[in-house]
Amino acid sequence: MTVSGARAGTMDKRNDLGYRLSALARVAELGPGRVDPKLLAEAGQLLLRAGDRLKLSGDHTVVALAGGTGSGKSSLFNRISGLELSPIGVRRPTTARTHACVWGLDGAGPLLDWLQIQWRHRFARASALDRGESQLHGLILLDLPDHDSIRAITDHEADRLIKMADLIVWVLDPQKYADAATHTRYVRELAGHEAVTVFALNQADRLAPEELAECVVDLSDLLKSEGVARPRIVPTSATTGRGVNSLKSVLAESVAARRGAVQRLEADLDRLMVKLTKVMPPAEVMSVPPAVDPARQEGLTDALCDAVGVSAVGEAMENVYAARSAAWVGWPYGRWAARLRPDPVNSLRLGSFRDEIRAVTAASISAQPAEVENAVQALADGLTPGMPDAWRDGVRDAARANLGRLPQVLTTEVAEIAPRLDRVPTWWRLLKVWQFFLVLLFVAGVAWAGSILFYGVLRPAESAPELLSDVSVLPWVALMIASVLGLGLLSAIASRNFVVLGAARERESLEREMRRRIASVGKEQVVNPVEQSLRHYNDFFTALTSARR
Incomplete structure (x- = not known):
């Protein structure tokens, strides 16, 4: 691969x-x-660490x-x-401060400033290219304080830099390579970081070839049991120089790739994602519709309408409408006769019509808060099967927020749309005029008939008009x-049917308007918060899936 091709590949990985x-x-x-x-x-x-590291030199490992x-x-x-x-010495800790070459x-x-390496502990290999070590150009080698130090300050510094380094070389000795402090605190925690972890089995000169091979095999098995799938073990001896060049080759390979920082961050991210993906639901329910479907919204509206009454x-409005119409469109003779009986409106105990309707509405809601809660709970439960418990609770909390x-x-x-019960339709007024016109005709007919009987039969006077005496x-x-009476009766019957x-039309109109308003309230107070929670759920798991790639 060409240099430009390698750089392009690196940029792709960075992206x-x-x-x-x-x-x-x-x-x-x-x-x-x-979470x-x-x-x-x-x-x-x-x-935070990734943002800081990626802004710094990518040419150094x-x-x-x-x-x-x-x-x-x-x-x-x-x-x-x-x-x-x-x-170098025997006092603990031998290395009190981090040194950098x-x-x-x-x-x-x-x-180096980001790593917080003190100036007096920084050293440069300016002549490295003259010594045949050009393959190490770009290497920043740190000698960390002993991680098992009895000094808390140096122990903390070792922990901090182990998290920040691009590549970690664990230096183990044959006597303590299974040391619990190293394996429990670090190796197990860095399982999955094989690309950015090397194990140097140092002091190899103290072992016979057979013993060294046995130690390497034993260490490899131990690391695999702790989650390091493909451990890289390099036997070394700082005293004789054995294996040092092999270790340099491993370091040179990482430096030449210019991907140490990216690989470490990827390894840290992969490890974190293993933990985070424990909150992932099964694949078939990982994604849910971001909006509440119309059928569920209709179900919520139905339930709230039932709760409201x-x-x-x-x-009640229909009964009031019918009762009030009797004063306008009923047969006048029937209304007059009804005055001798108890008022049918009063028998319905409607009192003030408007106040009664408002009272019915208010009582329907305040008396059934449990039904409102059940309606909201049913919507949330229908949307959350299969969700992780935390997200299921989140949707339920959103539904119950208001x-x-x-x-x-x-x-x-509902109170705002209580019907105007004092409103009189125009046709009621016209029909009342028509009924009274028929009453006048009836009265006139009776008077006419009486005049004929009086003047035509009794003949009290000879000069009575022919029209009143014939x-x-x-x-x-x-x-x-008879026709007037029949026409009045038919008008009354027809008007009652029209009433x-x-x-029925008034009731349908009122219920339709109440349902529209209740649906609007349900949308604003329940559905919108639930949909926001569902969008967060989908966004979270979409992001979680993207971060796993």
């Missing part, structure tokens, strides 16, 4: 890592309340030599650098009176 880190940032943004806070804190630290006291770590550091840079100073300063309000004031909002909405007209007058139809 891929950037995409995954962006997805992780979205996970961290949407995770609070749904273990410790995992979110770890994600935040990784994002930070390699940390880590190990316990007596492992020969500082001696190996000096052997690789070719200089006596790190102090840099091959190629250009651009290394900000990176829409049918009861409509029925539950405390939902009944009052429904009350207000007995031959009497049958026709009687027919007119029934009108009451």
Whole structure:
């Protein structure tokens, strides 16, 4: 592969890592309340560290030599650098401060500052190219404090730099290569970091060839049992120089690839994703519709209408409408006769019509808060099967967010559209005029008939007008009176039928408007918060899936 091709491949990887880190940032943004806070804190630290490291020199690879006291770590550091840079001794800790040797100073300063390496402990191999070590150009080699130090300050520094280094070389000695401090605190935690971890079995000169081979096999088995699938073990001797060139070759390979920083961040991200993906649901339910489907919204509206008592309000309005119509469109003679009986409106105990309707509406809501809660709960339960518990609870909490004031909002909405019971349709007025016109005709007919009987039969006076005394007209007058009565009766019957139809239409109109308003309240108070929670759910798992790639 050409140099330009290698750089293009590196840039592709950087872009891929950037995409995954962006997805992780979205996970961290949407995770609070749904994901273990410790995992979110770890994600935040990784994002911060990745942002800092990727802004610094990509031409340098930070390699940390880590190990316990007596492992020969500082001696190996000096052997690789070719200089006596790190102090060697038997006091604990042998290495109190981190020492750094840099091959190629250009651009290394900000990176060393980020690593917090003190100036007096920085050393440069300016002549490295003259000594045939050009393959190490870009290497920053760190000699960390002993991780099993009895000094808390140095132990903390070792922990900090182990997390920040691009490549870690664990320096183990034949006597303590299974040391619990190393394996429990570090090796197990870094399982999956094979690409950025090397194990140097130092002091190999103290072992016979057979013993060394046995130690390598035993160490390899131990590391595999702790999750290191393909451990890279390099036997070395800082005293004789055995294996040092092999270790240099491993370091040179990492430096030449210029991917140490990216590989370490990818390994850290992969390890974090293993933990985060424990919150992933089964694949078949990982994605849910981001919107509540119309059928569920209709179901919520139906349940809320039942809780409000829409049918009861409509029925009451229909009864009131029919009762009030009797004063306008009923047969006048029937209304006059009804005055001798108890008022049918009063018998319905309707009192003030408007107040009664509002009271019915208010009582329907306030008396059935449990039904409102059940309606909301049913919607949430229908949307959350298969979701992880934390996200299921989140959807339910979103659905119930406004539950405390939902009944009052429904009350207000329905009360605002309580029908105007004092409204009189125009046709009622016209029909009343028509009925009274027929009453006048009836009265006139009766008076006419009486006049004919009086003047035509009794003949109290000879000068009565012929129209009021002609007995031959009497049958026709009687027919007119009967026709007027019949027409009035038919009008009353027809008007009652029209009233029934009108009451049904009014009820339908009222219930339709109440349903529309209740649906609007349900959408605003319940559905919208639920859909927002569903969008967060989908965004979270989309981001989590993207971060796993």
